[in-house]
Amino acid sequence: MSTREVSKAWEAVIGLEVHVELATATKLFCSCANEFGAEPNTNVCPVCLGLPGSLPVLNERVVEFALRLGEAFEFSVPAQSIFHRKNYFYPDMPKDYQVSQYDAPICVDGTLIVDGTAIGIERAHMEEDTGKSLHVGGSGRIHEADHSLVDYNRAGVPLMEIVSRPEMHSAEQARGYVSALRGVLGVIGVSDVKMEEGSMRVDANVSIRPVGSDELRTRVEVKNMNSLRSLGRAIDYEIARQIEMYETDERIVQETRHWDEDAGVTHGMRTKEGSEDYRYFPEPDLVPVAPDDSMRARARASIPELPAARRVRLVSEWGIADHEAAVLLAEPGLADYAEGAVAAGASGHDATNWSVGAVLGYLNENALAPQGLLLRPDGLAELIGLVSDGSLNRKLATDVLDEALRDGKRPKQIVEARGLAQVSDEGAVGALVDDVFAQNSDAVADWRGGDDKLKKKKRGFLMGEVIKASKGSADTAVLNRLLDEKLNG
Amino acid sequence: MSAATRNGETAAEIAAAVRSGTRSAREVTDAYLGRIGAGEEAVHAFNLVTADAARARADEIDAMIADGHDPGPLAGVPIALKDNLCTRGVATTCSSRILAGWEPPYTATVVERVVAAGAVPLGKTNLDEFAMGSSTENSAFGPTRNPRDPSRVPGGSSGGSAAAVAAEFAPLALGSDTGGSIRQPAAFCGVVGVKPTYGTVSRYGLIAFASSLDQVGPFANTVTDAALLLDAIAGPDPLDSTSIRAEWNPVISAVDEGIEGLRVGVVTELLDGIDADVAARLSEAVDVLRAGGAKVGDASVPAAIHGLAAYYLIAPAEASSNLARYDGVRYGLRVDGVDVADMNAKTRGAGFGAEVKRRIMLGTYALSAGYYDAYYGQAQRVRTLVIRDFDAAYRDFDVLLTPTTPTTAFEFGDKTGDPLSMYLSDVCTIPTNLAGHPAISVPFGTGANGMPVGVQVLAPALGERAMFRAARALELGAP
Known part of the structure; x- marks a missing residue:
């Protein structure tokens, strides 16, 4: 299937279900630690193992986090929401039911601004995560395994499931949604939002319809995308597959398909006959969740400026382009970093340029977050100051920044240690030019007798020699002027 | 006369004697273990008797007394635990093969509380598998026999706990009541059984049957002993989200307050289909309450x-x-x-x-x-109606009165072939569970076959004090 473009006649309809692990200290219904990467079955107790007689007690912190989502996405939060049991047998689910929310979720009817467009969020609800199975033997999938091992450390970890309305129409928009969602969840401090570590998991519901129609056709759920890139690829693949199916008069069946990252295709998953009946009913071991006014007020007060508003502000305050602001905000913490540099005296424009350029490049290369940078924002401001007062040219500034990012040294310190301060003094630069002329009198003579082409070549050579002699520190503006004066003079 | 005088010592007397140093907890424990040794084979009240642990615990109690510490209101009182209450390191089976070999790594809150109050657990009692049944015939480990007549069932599901108290294998026992599983066997065995208000007693460590109905409660030979045990186990538990947060108002101080002016309603809808001998005892119970100063009238709970x-x-x-x-x-x-x-x-x-x-x-x-x-x-809508009808009845009455069961204890095999007739033995007890209210069954004479009859006092949520006053009056006036 080579088609990567949506055929003109068809429009994609995409809805996303995003599961986010909440970064609480403890699990949803017990006091076991909620941490990634512990030894298997060490963060467990009678409650999260679902031992007979154990009972859940709701972690209030999870409700606080849910209320923050409520504020950040303008959800309505009903006076009361309730937990339900979702019943099905699975070995990594200790009680053989999942405590989740069903027809009375904590958050309903929210909105997320994605690149200026409002995308509706149907609901967000609290639920417990399952354990993890490790299937040994065969292909590593359950049906062929010799035996399976289960790690229940993740069982009972709090999740929010955030369900968008089917209001997106391209893979790019879906990626934008996830990226914006991640940005908001990051700034409100409820999750690590790492797709690669599984703390954010995205399933896509994809259908297509003729352009101009507003029907919702049979949808396919695509799972197992573990990066934004694979989300985009999987959606594009699925759109193309469905177009081809319709155009060859094949029937689309409602099913769950598994994204195969290596092969770049989706596979239908082995499904049971008939649809699963989860026999939802209200969880009798828990009481309704009824956040009081003070909890709501606390949540409201805890919400910092959100990315969409900040983007507008940065564009207007700093005079930067909207897409630059978007890049700043897409990397959690990067806008804070740039704002830190501005607070230390840099211009918004310069702070943005350096942040989305060299700084972001360094972060990506080293898989770091801005919070982890050795060079703090005032260090970046110092570097920007050195460039704008003419003591460092851009080329050298990039080298200095690279060293500062790696070692955490102050830019001024590096400049001094390496003797890199830009030489703008006319006398000093003039002396260098005179030395170079003296050592390269042939070239000077060639310039004088040469045609335009030769003049240009010889001038470039002499210029290079002066820069070399200055170890790159000569201010090129001053040098250009003096060079012309002395050649012509 | 009351069960207390018929059956020797009460839990209250044992605790008083142990606390004052006139008897040792070890001596009391050995006496009860001796009775178990002599009678258990015929009754089969227990799935497991933890004699060594009981003696060790009794010695601890005696050591506390010797050191001048008070072990608590149940000092040295032996207690039997229904085998659906988790006990750390001690097999807990729910009388089911499916829990074979399982030893819980933790202890139920109610068990921790009775131990903290000075009680000495003797073992785990038999039940209908997972508390589902009304005769203990559904136990995977064989039925318990009624100590009053071994050809008859002890009731269920807490048949082992009821039989243990009736046979004097223990002065106190804990059971659980989902639809009558404490009160029905209490009535069949001629002991006192209490189903407390939903949420007053922690369910943490009670292996669930039906979470919105299950409640742990006491068995005893006297109303006062039942009050003592209820006061020891009731009160908020942060491990149970459905536990009522308010502090428990002890009932022991209400037991002997009398019933002058107490308004008692007889639930007319629950008199249909009751055996004549049981109905006759109920009518005598009304006389006893009237004689004590209560105002008795007919009450209606149509949805019941x-x-x-x-x-x-x-x-x-x-x-x-x-x-x-x-x-x-x-x-x-x-x-x-x-x-x-x-x-x-x-x-x-x-x-x-x-x-x-x-x-x-x-x-x-x-x-x-x-x-x-x-x-x-x-069914949930019916449940709402039951609650509404009870609320209406409690506008006119402080407590309600019904038979505990339509019949006295039946013989083995009588109802095993017909689940519906078995289910009907809980018709008088079930409405209380649906409403989340408290109820107590008090022995009140015997039926035509000489088996005990139980009468039941119901109260609105947290109405245990009035309920215990009426129960005590019935105990004092019982034939």
């Missing part, structure tokens, strides 16, 4: 008769989910299969008895898509 039907949808529905975890993956029985689903099915097929399977099937059906509204949803 629909309680049984609603119960047999709600309880199995919750049970079908609560019992899903017995899948062979983590603990208890495992029967190997060709894959996980096959292992699950084989394990459950071999591990559960017929009644448990019947209720899992019922409950699974009641919750299924397309049937939920007609069954589970409708």
